[in-house]
Amino acid sequence: MLDAQRNFVDQLVALVESRSVDVVLIAGDVYDRALPGLDVVKLLDDALVRITQAGASVVLTSGNHDSAIRLGFASRLLERGGVHLRTQVEELDVPVLFPLYTAQDSAGMGQLAIYGIPYLEPRLVAERLGAENPNHFDVTLAAVELIRKDVQKRRASGPVYPVVLAHTFASGGITSESERDLSIGGLGAVPLDLFEDFAYTALGHLHGRQELAPNVRYSGSPLAYSFSEAKHRKGAWLVDLDTHGVAVVEEVLWDAPKALATLRGTLEDLLGDTEHAWAESAYCQVTLTDAQRPAQAMERVRARFPDTLVLSFDPQGVQARTSTSYSNRLAAAEDDLGVCCGFLDHVRDRGANHAEEAALREALEAVRLQEAGL
Numbered sequence: 001m002l003d004a005q006r007n008f009v010d011q012l013v014a015l016v017e018s019r020s021v022d023v024v025l026i027a028g029d030v031y032d033r034a035l036p037g038l039d040v041v042k043l044l045d046d047a048l049v050r051i052t053q054a055g056a057s058v059v060l061t062s063g064n065h066d067s068a069i070r071l072g073f074a075s076r077l078l079e080r081g082g083v084h085l086r087t088q089v090e091e092l093d094v095p096v097l098f099p100l101y102t103a104q105d106s107a108g109m110g111q112l113a114i115y116g117i118p119y120l121e122p123r124l125v126a127e128r129l130g131a132e133n134p135n136h137f138d139v140t141l142a143a144v145e146l147i148r149k150d151v152q153k154r155r156a157s158g159p160v161y162p163v164v165l166a167h168t169f170a171s172g173g174i175t176s177e178s179e180r181d182l183s184i185g186g187l188g189a190v191p192l193d194l195f196e197d198f199a200y201t202a203l204g205h206l207h208g209r210q211e212l213a214p215n216v217r218y219s220g221s222p223l224a225y226s227f228s229e230a231k232h233r234k235g236a237w238l239v240d241l242d243t244h245g246v247a248v249v250e251e252v253l254w255d256a257p258k259a260l261a262t263l264r265g266t267l268e269d270l271l272g273d274t275e276h277a278w279a280e281s282a283y284c285q286v287t288l289t290d291a292q293r294p295a296q297a298m299e300r301v302r303a304r305f306p307d308t309l310v311l312s313f314d315p316q317g318v319q320a321r322t323s324t325s326y327s328n329r330l331a332a333a334e335d336d337l338g339v340c341c342g343f344l345d346h347v348r349d350r351g352a353n354h355a356e357e358a359a360l361r362e363a364l365e366a367v368r369l370q371e372a373g374l
Helices: 002-019 038-053 075-079 122-129 136-155 267-272 274-281 297-304 326-331 336-348 354-371
Strands: 023-027 057-061 083-086 096-099 111-117 160-167 200-204 210-213 216-218 235-242 245-253 260-265 283-288 308-313
Touching: 002 038, 002 235, 023 160, 023 200, 038 057, 057 096, 057 111, 057 160, 075 083, 083 111, 111 136, 122 136, 136 160, 200 235, 260 267, 260 274, 267 283, 267 297, 283 297, 297 308, 326 336, 336 354
Parallel strands: 023 057, 057 083, 111 160, 160 200, 200 216, 260 283, 283 308
Antiparallel strands: 096 111, 210 216, 235 245
């Protein structure tokens, strides 16, 4: 998906330039794995260079898919170029500071303090944070308390408006199939009121762009990474802050190079129905409902929908398969040909046709003759 990701970066850079964006916040899951490919690392490098050349600073935290140590490499050096990484527990209460201006007063009205909370693995950081229990709530609470104390200390010298960047699962967020679970049974969710003291909280982890509160939002992933995201409107939030907090929040939408389509029906209906013409250029997830699994199903589907990525079968109008185990059915086969034909029926829900049965009979006869030394 590198080309699609490059297309997103082009749109992001264009937005930074056209709207004079001051800071771009990236709330974790920069990569999709701890050891990303070299071409992916290069793409991030190009993106950061282009964003900063367009005039914006970048504040970036690590997510649960990232390796915090690898992502945080050279952070002090990158900071000189306007890229601020927050990947370590020790930096939770070390904000990135920007002067806050209003349209009426260009002399400055205090400081915008951006704090980064990377993904916190409870078992690894609870003791270091002094959390009472090694769970997501307690470690996030401990991190937030550190930030609150730093804000109070700084306010002794003047106005401070805190913004928090956090990679976590906040209560009320809508999930998709693409996120890796932070914990079993939803126990990793943290309550929204942890963030109520901040001017704005930019969240990462969930792939759907969503508003949990006027000042707490997920930007979501810039691209869809599973068909559960087919109805997502991918984008970001353009946030204006002033001395009263959030002044304006504007939705920004990214154009996707390809749409996602989830199609369901019999093979003949899908291949012949003109209503599906729009999906011919989309990434497709197709479910066939034919009573018997069609031969060469994927090849025939891709003849019309060439970017079909997932093909599944849900036969309709047939009796449920007998509960007899496959091993019992195998034992009941009358001969070797019955075993082979039964296997075909088991794996594809369709018995052997005359041509297939003839080919199997010929193959079995060849084996018999070879074993007999003839």
